[in-house]
Amino acid sequence: MRKDTAAGRVTPPFERLLIANRGEIAIRIIRACRELGIESVAVYSDADVDALHVQAADRAVRIGPASPAESYLSIPAILDAARRSGAQAIHPGYGFLSENATFARAVEQAGIAFVGPPPATLASLGDKLAARRSAVAAGVPVVPGLLVPLEDPATVDLGEVGFPAMLKAAAGGGGRGMRQVDGPDEVAAALETARREAISAFGDGTVYVERLVAPARHVEVQLLGDRHGALVCLGERDCSVQRRHQKLVEESPSPAVTPEIRAAMFDSARRIAATVEFHNAATVEFLLDRDGEHYFLEMNTRLQVEHGVTELVTGVDMVAWQIRIAAGERLGRDVVDIVPHGHAIEVRLYAEDPWDAFRPVSGAVGAWRMPDGPGVRVDAGVVADTELPPEYDPLLAKLLVLADDRPAAIARLRRALDETLIGGLQTDLGFHRWLVDQPSFVSGAYDTDLIGDHWGSGPAPTSDRLELASAAAVGARVTSPPPPPQRAAADSAWGRLARREAIRR
């Protein structure tokens, strides 16, 4: 059936699909719809009226004001938009409502297909704490820590967990609602902040605690399963380059994963999946310590930001398959028997300042030149002159490369970064350019401490670069008209006289 669909002949999996998301991932899903012959429906808040994902979709429906709670996180608003537009399916993307079991249930009760795992699975795995418990039950190694929520820190003894420890939101993901505590006296304050972030990000303030495993690598296994029992591990992704416990760079395969480690992680991943009724796409995240031991962290029952890395090495269109699986299709043998080829790396282009603790910045994009050519893929959510609403995640685009092997992929990434120009606001482009020449990254022997150990607060510009910048600034000033001296023009008698003279001639 797929062939026919692709050729634009027969009925696609759905006639119309609503994307309950924004930015680059909404555009990614719109593209999959286009290629499957499905009409795409975008939703937008008042802050996104001119957003690129709204331009890209076949249809667009307003869902509310800028505040996420009243728009992209509003279950009634999204369901209403789906009904009004006559969508037969909803793809939640990542973040927002993507792992919200209540939402998934409401979607299915409305007779609309939810593109993702079953609601019950979201519920049991969405609770990271419950997931930890079932992992233990399934004989999968987990990070040492408590298996119950962290209540009033005063009454809890973290001694048994040990310091440093990590506080994590049970409903967490994307590094939000996470705080490191290095001693007992820090617990109260950290718990407070973690709860606050957790509530604002997920509407649930439940927090638990794990021992901090560091230095370690963050490696995750991509699962894809259909509704007929077929389940495939589409290789792993190494996501160890992080700041604020959020991923900045991902690659596949992982330089730290041997065939033995891979086999063990795949086994653990399948065990976790077996604890629930599973289909569609999910990711099992592990910590990998220096001895090659892996520890279950959590299972994300949704599409990951970094799914493109897996698409490049496997050739599998994961988003298209998510939709086809939701329509009841079976995974093809070509997918189940897939053998990854080559090496892929993704860098995330964020509006943030690596020289100021990677603090997010808002504003508007100015110049926007993305690389292309062989082995380069860009998934962007903005174009030149796009305004960034401060309400949402500052991810501008994802730059991905594919090459024969890791060294060639790094060389290609360096080339692509050198072609990239982003103006208007500070981004992490410079960090990535530094990274591709950073010895521990180039060698592959890096871990989650890479940024703390090697970037610190970032390198200072070299004197020759400063001289270049100086030449550029002088050139710019000399070749640009000075800003209009309005005072003189508008008010002074001389200005008026001059104009009158001009008219007489």
Added chain:
Amino acid sequence: MRKDTAAGRVTPPFERLLIANRGEIAIRIIRACRELGIESVAVYSDADVDALHVQAADRAVRIGPASPAESYLSIPAILDAARRSGAQAIHPGYGFLSENATFARAVEQAGIAFVGPPPATLASLGDKLAARRSAVAAGVPVVPGLLVPLEDPATVDLGEVGFPAMLKAAAGGGGRGMRQVDGPDEVAAALETARREAISAFGDGTVYVERLVAPARHVEVQLLGDRHGALVCLGERDCSVQRRHQKLVEESPSPAVTPEIRAAMFDSARRIAATVEFHNAATVEFLLDRDGEHYFLEMNTRLQVEHGVTELVTGVDMVAWQIRIAAGERLGRDVVDIVPHGHAIEVRLYAEDPWDAFRPVSGAVGAWRMPDGPGVRVDAGVVADTELPPEYDPLLAKLLVLADDRPAAIARLRRALDETLIGGLQTDLGFHRWLVDQPSFVSGAYDTDLIGDHWGSGPAPTSDRLELASAAAVGARVTSPPPPPQRAAADSAWGRLARREAIRR
């Protein structure tokens, strides 16, 4: 060594390489240099001072005035630029001097590596007529026709060739210097034009004649060989969508090529290569008739415009390998044993008018929005607001897609074309958008007559599209300030009076 090179560690194949070309192919070669750690030197004529390939290179050297004969076709100018910039190698790209044996010889005599086959090979195969003779000698089927140059048509009997026949430039390529003749009376005029084009394009007016084999498919085999005897056929490309005997669309694999046909064509290609001392990249072009019989046309001893199609299905970086082969490297086993995966299609984006016999247009690009996302590659030679010098080929960019199979590739291409916006001048984008829904193309059962048989002079806009256009034009007029009414402002006393009044207030 490649790994180290890619990781930016050890000495690259060359320190500095000069690109004797312009536009998208110059940029393609610059990218390969970047990834190999080679410093790139661009050359430019006075018409290309602001060209994108000049911006993209590490260095740039002026080689002369706009006229190709005095710049990109001037052997002394190019050699001088290479010496001045200290380049150790020259990549000629395609067209211009790429198949010029005199140039290749001069380059090597200057102690500079020529990125291409040996000069003697260019000489023997560059003469399409001599190549026909050696093909016959090697037992490779050729198109029926004369084996000697066409002199004064009056003295030659074309009867034995038969009509319709094709006049071709012996030094030809890219469809230039080619003319179809349907009867004896047309020969003289056609020969005149063909010679004129041949002289202006290649500096050699020798013309020969073949019987016209039509309907047929144009299928070519990609060869890559090192200096140590390794030779690989990197699959075939189907280039049957043509206008003016020039390719517009290429795909791999060919929908018309069975394993048996492929084996036979590969055998012929290897036989042709065996008639000469061969290394680096070349393409053997065949006509494939309805019975699956192939006929040797010519061998192009250079990189092809459409090489990206092969790069997508094989994962082999052909331009990087050309350079590494020129430096004496051996083809890796991974290349020699390559098995193509998936299906790739390329469409060429030209500044030309498909509704006016695909006539080339000049001017400046306005808006420029290229597609990206999964499975899409763009090799572009322009950006927004780029001026097109009328002296050169009007190729703006190549848009390529890769997917699991042909239907998926067509669906992806349709999606990518829908994302593409080019303003400022007429392009063939609309033709390509029509093509991906054209039944004989979608079915794969098309031949070199597709455009003549199905496009004709192009479809007229539908009434609903016209109404949309009308709404857009009205919206544009209503939302834009009218152009300054200069007459009124500059000349009429009323205008002067009005301004004086304004100043008094």
Added chain:
Amino acid sequence: MSDLEVVIDGQSVEPSDGWTFAWIDEAHGVAQLSRDETRATLLVEGSGSAWVVTVDGRRLPAMVRTWRERTLAEAEVASHASAGPLNINASLPGLVVAVDVAEGAEVAAGQSLLTIEAMKMQNEVRAPRAGRIASVAVAVGQTVTKGILLLRLD
């Protein structure tokens, strides 16, 4: 809008109703039309009453005029003598590589008059109507810019 007349590629076309127009990148003529939930991004380049709209990849001239502007324009056209010799100008810049006719020659409609090479292509200039060559303004080997007079037809 109703007081505006739209002529696209020579034919008068009523805009379809209900569309909302908004510029996405006015400098480059990128605009969006939306109606209810549906929307379309397209190119509209030009100014004043003269626009070029790109539809399905084809650039179509679109004249948007008030009735007053139309009347004025028609009056202006009328004021010029529409008879007399016909100037044939270069439709693209390039090099004159052949001149097939001489002054005084009688030519038939569609007959090849001369050849301009541009973008490496031979572009024939043919007679738009039958007539006599009043004058030839260019010679072989001459470079011509777009719009330059090539020859005049009586």
Added chain:
Amino acid sequence: MSDLEVVIDGQSVEPSDGWTFAWIDEAHGVAQLSRDETRATLLVEGSGSAWVVTVDGRRLPAMVRTWRERTLAEAEVASHASAGPLNINASLPGLVVAVDVAEGAEVAAGQSLLTIEAMKMQNEVRAPRAGRIASVAVAVGQTVTKGILLLRLD
């Protein structure tokens, strides 16, 4: 050029010689510097004497002034009283999710004063110097725009 003073990120920097400057896309600040055969494309955004140059991906403020402009500017600064209370303004737009201090409180340099949530991140605002909170201008739950006064430090 020699009469121009360039201050990049606070330090005076002599431009290196021999570069030719040309805009590639002035509207977006894309420019090219070339010297002999070498060239570099970079971003220079701003106007007049105030520019931002992006070097290795980092945006650096670049002040380009004549000596006269410099003197004028310094005079203007001097004319303002540099003593008195310190206003602490929002460095980014967002939602105030916590206010940790009250009017009259004595705070140490670096002490957390309040927290603004933006881009889903908790951003602490800390005291730039020790002092007493003269006034608190915002409350929890309030949305602040960039540059708005948060509190005043005596």
